[in-house]
Structures are given as structure tokens and as C-alpha cells.
Amino acid sequence: MQFDSFSDFLAMGGYGFYIWLAYGLTYGLLVGLAGYCFWELKAFHQNFRQKLARAQRVKQYQEIEHP
Template sequence: MHFDSFSDFLAMGGYSAYVWSAFGITFGAMMILLIVSIRQGSALLDNVNAKVERQARIDAAKDLENTL
């Protein structure tokens, strides 16, 4: 599509409310998805690290048990 000026581009041939709201909603949804994914990834990593540390403490306790 060809636009004569930048204001014509922003007007989108009279459909600017639909076009720009669709872009805004899509961009907002993608940002929310990105933020939620990063938070869930961090929580999952924290959970895995806690399990690894717990297993290390259990293993260390078992080694101390065998020394008695």
C-alpha cells in the first residue's frame, strides 16, 4: 500500500483505530507473555537449585551417618 504522507500512513485509510489497536493489543500480549515466561523460568530455576542443594545436604548427612 502506498501512502502520500506520514499522516496518511497513521490514518491507515480511515481504519487507523482498528489497525493501531490491533497492533497495540498484540504488542501488549506479547510483552505480557515475555514477562510471564521470564518469571516462570526464574522460578523453575530457583526450584531446581533448591532441590539440588537439598539433595547435596541429604548426601552429606548420609556420609556423616556412616562415620559413626
């Protein structure tokens, strides 16, 4: 352990602002990127299910109108 107390750890020997800025930006961007990648897959699934349901509805109506 390199620090005596938690506030010591946050201060980082006076360079706290730069270090926490770097780590904050890094993890902010990484979480954003991961969230975007998950969202893309989820959006595709939703879109795909909607298309499937729509195709099925169209098929049903066609069967009613032209049996």
C-alpha cells in the same frame, strides 16, 4: 508504499485508533504469552537447582552427623 508520509501512515485514513488498537492488543498479548512461557522454564530451572543444592546439603550434614 500506500502512504505519503509517516503521519499519514499513523492516521490510517482516519481509522488509526482501531487499527493500532488491534495491533497493539495482538502484540501485547503475544509478547506477554511468550514472556510467560520463557518465565515458566526459567522458574523451573531455578527451582530445580535449589532442590538439587538442598538435597546435597542434607546429604553433607548426614555424613557429618552419622559418618
